[in-house]
Amino acid sequence: MDIKIDGDEYNNSYDRYLHTGQNRQGQDPLTGEKSTAESGAGFPETAAVYEKGEAYDFGTYSANAVQAATDSYTISKMRAYLNELGFYDGEMGGGYTEELKTALKCFQNAYLGGQTYNVENGIPSGLQNKIQDIGTAYYTNLANSKLNDALKRLGFDSTNSAEGKKNFVRIQTFLEKAMGCNKYQVAGIMGNIMQESWFFPTSDNGDGAYGILQWRDERKGYLKTYASKNGYSSADKMGIQLAFFRYEMSRTWGKGDIDEGAPNSELVKNWNILKNEHKHSFYDVSDFFKDHIEECPDESTQARRDYSSIIYQAIC
Numbered sequence: 001m002d003i004k005i006d007g008d009e010y011n012n013s014y015d016r017y018l019h020t021g022q023n024r025q026g027q028d029p030l031t032g033e034k035s036t037a038e039s040g041a042g043f044p045e046t047a048a049v050y051e052k053g054e055a056y057d058f059g060t061y062s063a064n065a066v067q068a069a070t071d072s073y074t075i076s077k078m079r080a081y082l083n084e085l086g087f088y089d090g091e092m093g094g095g096y097t098e099e100l101k102t103a104l105k106c107f108q109n110a111y112l113g114g115q116t117y118n119v120e121n122g123i124p125s126g127l128q129n130k131i132q133d134i135g136t137a138y139y140t141n142l143a144n145s146k147l148n149d150a151l152k153r154l155g156f157d158s159t160n161s162a163e164g165k166k167n168f169v170r171i172q173t174f175l176e177k178a179m180g181c182n183k184y185q186v187a188g189i190m191g192n193i194m195q196e197s198w199f200f201p202t203s204d205n206g207d208g209a210y211g212i213l214q215w216r217d218e219r220k221g222y223l224k225t226y227a228s229k230n231g232y233s234s235a236d237k238m239g240i241q242l243a244f245f246r247y248e249m250s251r252t253w254g255k256g257d258i259d260e261g262a263p264n265s266e267l268v269k270n271w272n273i274l275k276n277e278h279k280h281s282f283y284d285v286s287d288f289f290k291d292h293i294e295e296c297p298d299e300s301t302q303a304r305r306d307y308s309s310i311i312y313q314a315i316c
Helices: 063-085 098-111 125-142 147-154 161-177 183-197 217-229 238-250 265-277 282-292 301-315
Strands: 002-005 008-011
Touching (some): 098 125, 161 183, 161 238, 265 282
16 A cells, blocks of 8 residues: 655555544544444453454354454554554564564663563553554654655755655654653754764764764664663664663663663763753754764754754744
8 A cells, every 4th residue: 555645655565554644533543443432442352343344254253253353453553653663674464473572662661761561471551552642643743744845955855755754753753752852852952863864773974873873982882782682683773772862861870771880970961951951942952962962073063053943943
């Protein structure tokens, strides 16, 4: 199925999991499926749910079959959300795999700050609701009519705009929903990320810097160790880099962390200053992030400001 959002086309065989931002009354904003009351989802496990088809064959249904079909639907739905948000890029079909469990844990690290829900034996309803809420926010941001023009002004073209748009929205949604940033802060931070990597998690400058924030030296090593400890064979997925960014900024490291010597204490302090004292100017946020969190000594201050301005105009 080909999905078009503001001129961009997305191909996905799991077409029922994508939508164009139009949230019809009584339908799920991601899947377009009917509401719980209309679909029968969420009713007791002992209930039998029948759906219309070319012919009715009631003899093929059982309580266990209905429950298994519900589980399969939920797993597929969560897998589709996590794929769009940048946490999962494995097979879109199949059962409840270890790769999917890894993505569920990584999502929690990024959006909840830790393992709130145990996912070893399934996806708890609370986590399902959280993923769906974030997925809805992502698709709302993706449908922003001003975004395509902003990407052109930032320098994206037909060769990189589709993935660039997704990455833009993945980062925007994370900063808003996980890190609690306002629009000025989102724009100022994303102006820096644009300068560093054009929002691509696989970006490598050829001089030892890597990822959306161009981590280098010790911080690059910590990122790769963090990815490995959390079940990823590499650190090139957007989701693991977002989770690591939160891990760097959320609290001073201590016993049980990657480095018990608390090398991130200044980052945590500076992140709190940014959040509390730089709320009303994306220029201020851009400058502070460059100097105290990105820790970049080059002469790119004005370029980061210019990017931040374009981004602010697009998201405000």
